[in-house]
Amino acid sequence: MKRTVAVLSVLVLVVVSVFSVFLATRHPVSEATNAPSPLLGKMAPPLAGDELGGGRFDLAAERGKVVVVNFWASWCGPCKTEAPELSTFAWSHRNLGVVTLGVVFNDTVDSARAFARLYGSLYPSIVDPGGVIANSYGVTSPPTTYVIDRHGRVAVTLLGPTNAAQLAAVVARVTS
Amino acid sequence: MTLTWLGRVGLYVALAGSLAGLVDQFIALRAHRRSTSPRWALVALLGIVASVAVMQYALITHDFSLAYVAQNNATFTPLLYSITGMWSALEGSLLLWTLLLSGLIVAVTRYYRRRNDDEVVGWATGVLFVVSAFFTTLMVGPADPFLHNPSPVLQGAGPNALLQDNPLVAMHPPLLYAGFVGFTVPFAFAIAMLITGRVQDRWPLEQRRWTVLSWGVLSVGIVLGAWWSYQVLGWGGFWGWDPVENAALLPWLTGTAYIHSVIVQDRRGLFRVWNISLAIATFALTVLGTFFTRSGVLQSVHSFSSSTLGPLLIGFFLFVVLVGVGLLAWRGDRLRSAVGVDHPLSKEGLFVINNVIFVGFAVVVLLGTVFPLLYEAVNGGQVTVGTPYFASVAAPMSVLLLALMALAPLAGWRTLDRKVLWNRLRVSAWVALLVVVALAASGVRRPTVLLAYFLATAAAGSALRTLRGAFVSANRRGQSWRSALRGPSTGGMVTHIGIVVLALGIVTSTAYATRAEVTLATGQSTVVAGQYITFEGFSSVRSALLSATQLRVRVGGRELLPAVTTYNGRSGQSVGTPAIDSNALRDVYLTFDAVGGNGATSGAQVQGNLPAGSVVLGVTVEPLISWLWIGGLLVGAGAALSFLRRSHRDEVAP
Amino acid sequence: MRVLRSFALWAGALVVALVLILATAPGAATDQTRIAHLESLVKCPSCENISVAQSNATSAVAVRNEITQRVHAGESDNSILTSLESTYGTSVLLSPSTSGLGTLLWLVPVLLLLVLILSLWRLSRRR
Numbered sequence: 001m002k003r004t005v006a007v008l009s010v011l012v013l014v015v016v017s018v019f020s021v022f023l024a025t026r027h028p029v030s031e032a033t034n035a036p037s038p039l040l041g042k043m044a045p046p047l048a049g050d051e052l053g054g055g056r057f058d059l060a061a062e063r064g065k066v067v068v069v070n071f072w073a074s075w076c077g078p079c080k081t082e083a084p085e086l087s088t089f090a091w092s093h094r095n096l097g098v099v100t101l102g103v104v105f106n107d108t109v110d111s112a113r114a115f116a117r118l119y120g121s122l123y124p125s126i127v128d129p130g131g132v133i134a135n136s137y138g139v140t141s142p143p144t145t146y147v148i149d150r151h152g153r154v155a156v157t158l159l160g161p162t163n164a165a166q167l168a169a170v171v172a173r174v175t176s
Numbered sequence: 177m178t179l180t181w182l183g184r185v186g187l188y189v190a191l192a193g194s195l196a197g198l199v200d201q202f203i204a205l206r207a208h209r210r211s212t213s214p215r216w217a218l219v220a221l222l223g224i225v226a227s228v229a230v231m232q233y234a235l236i237t238h239d240f241s242l243a244y245v246a247q248n249n250a251t252f253t254p255l256l257y258s259i260t261g262m263w264s265a266l267e268g269s270l271l272l273w274t275l276l277l278s279g280l281i282v283a284v285t286r287y288y289r290r291r292n293d294d295e296v297v298g299w300a301t302g303v304l305f306v307v308s309a310f311f312t313t314l315m316v317g318p319a320d321p322f323l324h325n326p327s328p329v330l331q332g333a334g335p336n337a338l339l340q341d342n343p344l345v346a347m348h349p350p351l352l353y354a355g356f357v358g359f360t361v362p363f364a365f366a367i368a369m370l371i372t373g374r375v376q377d378r379w380p381l382e383q384r385r386w387t388v389l390s391w392g393v394l395s396v397g398i399v400l401g402a403w404w405s406y407q408v409l410g411w412g413g414f415w416g417w418d419p420v421e422n423a424a425l426l427p428w429l430t431g432t433a434y435i436h437s438v439i440v441q442d443r444r445g446l447f448r449v450w451n452i453s454l455a456i457a458t459f460a461l462t463v464l465g466t467f468f469t470r471s472g473v474l475q476s477v478h479s480f481s482s483s484t485l486g487p488l489l490i491g492f493f494l495f496v497v498l499v500g501v502g503l504l505a506w507r508g509d510r511l512r513s514a515v516g517v518d519h520p521l522s523k524e525g526l527f528v529i530n531n532v533i534f535v536g537f538a539v540v541v542l543l544g545t546v547f548p549l550l551y552e553a554v555n556g557g558q559v560t561v562g563t564p565y566f567a568s569v570a571a572p573m574s575v576l577l578l579a580l581m582a583l584a585p586l587a588g589w590r591t592l593d594r595k596v597l598w599n600r601l602r603v604s605a606w607v608a609l610l611v612v613v614a615l616a617a618s619g620v621r622r623p624t625v626l627l628a629y630f631l632a633t634a635a636a637g638s639a640l641r642t643l644r645g646a647f648v649s650a651n652r653r654g655q656s657w658r659s660a661l662r663g664p665s666t667g668g669m670v671t672h673i674g675i676v677v678l679a680l681g682i683v684t685s686t687a688y689a690t691r692a693e694v695t696l697a698t699g700q701s702t703v704v705a706g707q708y709i710t711f712e713g714f715s716s717v718r719s720a721l722l723s724a725t726q727l728r729v730r731v732g733g734r735e736l737l738p739a740v741t742t743y744n745g746r747s748g749q750s751v752g753t754p755a756i757d758s759n760a761l762r763d764v765y766l767t768f769d770a771v772g773g774n775g776a777t778s779g780a781q782v783q784g785n786l787p788a789g790s791v792v793l794g795v796t797v798e799p800l801i802s803w804l805w806i807g808g809l810l811v812g813a814g815a816a817l818s819f820l821r822r823s824h825r826d827e828v829a830p
Numbered sequence: 831m832r833v834l835r836s837f838a839l840w841a842g843a844l845v846v847a848l849v850l851i852l853a854t855a856p857g858a859a860t861d862q863t864r865i866a867h868l869e870s871l872v873k874c875p876s877c878e879n880i881s882v883a884q885s886n887a888t889s890a891v892a893v894r895n896e897i898t899q900r901v902h903a904g905e906s907d908n909s910i911l912t913s914l915e916s917t918y919g920t921s922v923l924l925s926p927s928t929s930g931l932g933t934l935l936w937l938v939p940v941l942l943l944l945v946l947i948l949s950l951w952r953l954s955r956r957r
Contacts, residue, residue, distance in 0.1 A: 517953050563881065
């Protein structure tokens with residue numbers, strides 16, 4: 001009985017240390033919700049524009065590949081956690097017939113470029129002057145991701161920040 | 177760039193003040209002399225005040241050269257929401273926290289300035305400076321509120337729609353943070369007492385009224401948070417057992433255990449080491465709470481998002497626990513009191529039960545909150561631990577607590593005298609029985625509800641009886657009843673009554689809420705749970721800040737305007753704005769769920785199969801839910817009364 | 831162990847009241863109550879942390895309809911919850927199943943209850 005406090009304290013210490021290490025090694029949640037969009041199953045609206053790093057992108061030219069389109073903005077908080085995940089996904093799937101593309105949503109070119117530079121984007125992003133593309137896809141708030149299948153149809157809509165694992169799972173289902 | 181520099185300089189000064197204070201205190205301790213801590217505390221405070229002033233200036237003048245302002249403010253953001261924008265997001269919330277903490281440290285160092293050659297005061301001050309240095313370092317490092325916006329923008333994103341929807345945003349976070357910050361002091365002194373071995377000292381008892389005040393502020397902060405959620409989130413609920421909500425509840429639970437067991441320490445010198453442990457636990461849980469809110473590891477409607485702060489905050493949590501529990505392991509056994517609790521149903525015994533319940537429930541809430549992480553690590557899948565789990569543990573716990581509230585104020589110290597206790601309980605027991613019979617006769621049949629009312633009546637009875645005793649003895653001493661209301665024992669009884677009212681509000685509104693979705697054409701009426709509801713038409717609001725489509729609905733004579741509101745700003749979020757008709761008996765809670773036809777109404781869902789001009793209205797009728805807010809007010813009032821000193825030195829025995 | 835007469839009187843009245851209340855209590859779980867109960871156990875798939883009973887989102891309405899259909903068809907609570915789980919994923923249940931890791935969620939409160947009883951017992955032994 002004399003050493004009750006000491007014994008209990010050591011026990012608590014061990015439990016809390018394990019607990020803390022466990023929590024410290026968790027990753028922030030960034031799982032997007034699969035949203036029911038009116039575009040699902042329909043042909044994806046035209047998507048073409050100038051890339052931030054120069055060059056031009058046209059969805060029509062990518063028929064036959066799975067295209068993951070992510071609408072983002074530099075002022076969007078969750079986009080910050082999502083950006084490295086998208087890069088990871090883009091890189092790991094670059095030779096697997098999957099194209100990853102970002103579309104800048106409601107932002108200035110300079111802010112977008114700074115953001116892309118800061119988060120080291122490994123995939124191209126195009127600008128969307130006048131928000132025409134965003135409008136045709138029905139994007140109301142970033143981040144929103146569309147997965148377009150090989151035939152050019154919108155297969156999946158993801159609302160909210162996604163992550164590499166979720167994208168990989170979703171794309172695997174689309175390609176099967 | 178100027179604002180960035182000015183803001184950062186303020187933070188550097190604040191950090192310098194904390195560090196200098198820490199060093200000075202350390203030297204003073206070694207040299208056994210008084211420190212100049214009040215001066216350094218003031219320097220730290222001035223630094224943080226300057227930074228806060230810079231941030232407020234930037235927010236109010238909509239200066240988008242600061243990235244934080246660009247993300248949380250717009251040119252048309254009203255003044256109130258510009259000011260509250262400071263704590264709308266992560267970096268700014270740390271500014272608020274550190275401001276409150278620095279202010280507290282100035283107050284504490286000033287209060288003890290004549291005693292700061294005392295070792296305990298010295299160590300406690302050192303601990304306080306360590307904590308403030310930590311939070312300031314977070315802002316100097318990864319969570320910089322004054323980050324310069326690299327590309328100039330003409331317009332900011334504006335605050336999150338849900339954070340500019342309701343003025344409670346100005347009250348909930350400051351009160352909540354003030355409550356948390358307040359518990360840093362018992363923690364600091366607990367550490368100091370362990371290090372110096374002076375556990376018999378009366379510091380926790382001297383500081384009792386300040387601790388109760390912090391607790392009261394925290395309680396009101398939590399209730400206001402629930403009220404705010406209720407008013408804006410649209411589902412008629414006020415508590416979702418969401419990880420961030422739980423994070424705020426955990427220190428409140430251990431804090432409540434603490435303020436009760438300190439009463440026993442005051443009266444009989446018991447539980448000294450236990451109280452020190454509770455003080456350490458409460459502060460540690462506060463740090464853990466900031467981790468859950470700011471690390472993003474748990475999904476929540478309320479959380480800020482960041483991935484860099486997580487490891488730092490959990491690291492600080494681990495540090496706090498290592499130091500605190502390590503000291504306990506080293507010193508604890510030597511410092512236990514010789515006497516113990518004599519009878520399980522004596523007042524001391526009942527307080528032991530109280531503590532086991534509160535701390536036990538905190539363990540369960542913590543387990544439920546982190547369980548999804550545990551599950552994912554072990555099984556790889558996702559689970560949700562939500563209301564059904566927490567409620568099934570909270571319900572029996574609440575029953576026990578209500579029973580305790582009925583017994584403890586009337587119980588005697590050291591012994592249980594059955595006759596005396598029953599004599600004191602008799603009236604409340606009969607009234608409680610009559611209440612149950614009356615309720616059952618009028619149709620209330622759910623056992624949980626009947627049990628809750630039974631025990632709540634008994635608990636209220638005990639509180640009222642104690643208050644009456646206080647008034648009677650004040651009368652005998654020739655004092656007014658108003659002066660009798662002041663002081664910890666009577667204040668505590670007022671708080672208990674507040675808890676009873678709150679509990680009844682929760683039980684009744686949860687058990688008897690009626691939820692319905694009605695489709696109404698213009699001019700059509702319906703009845704939901706006895707409430708007559710008429711849809712009168714549409715109306716719209718456009719301003720620089722927002723555009724909203726409102727429904728004009730008449731409920732029992734009053735006009736309500738549930739709406740869908742779109743806040744301008746680059747995020748352009750649409751949120752549902754519920755409308756509530758409140759009175760002491762019931763709330764009618766309306767939401768604008770959908771509109772028929774192909775009319776282009778901003779944000780609202782358009783349902784093709786409904787005739788144009790008709791709407792789908794969500795109606796929730798909740799009886800007695802306003803008792804929650806009234807109860808919360810009483811809880812705060814009781815804590816405030818506890819804080820006020822009596823002119824007379826003596827206290828009525830609790 | 832002298833029991834006061836006034837306490838006996840009150841305790842007797844309590845027992846009588848309880849018997850009367852229980853005797854005239856409503857019957858066993860109807861379809862309605864089962865539906866309401868199940869709805870409180872299932873999370874709205876597109877919301878954060880609220881049940882389908884509390885949300886009017888399209889996905890919540892869909893789940894509510896499904897629950898109602900299945901209850902009327904006579905399915906057991908367990909089979910309804912299991913099939914919802916297979917459609918929407920394990921995270922759609924607001925209270926994890928009690929098997930496997932989930933036993934921890936129930937074990938810990940029970941253990942704490944034992945701690946409470948134990949501490950009471952130790953206190954009474956001191957006398």
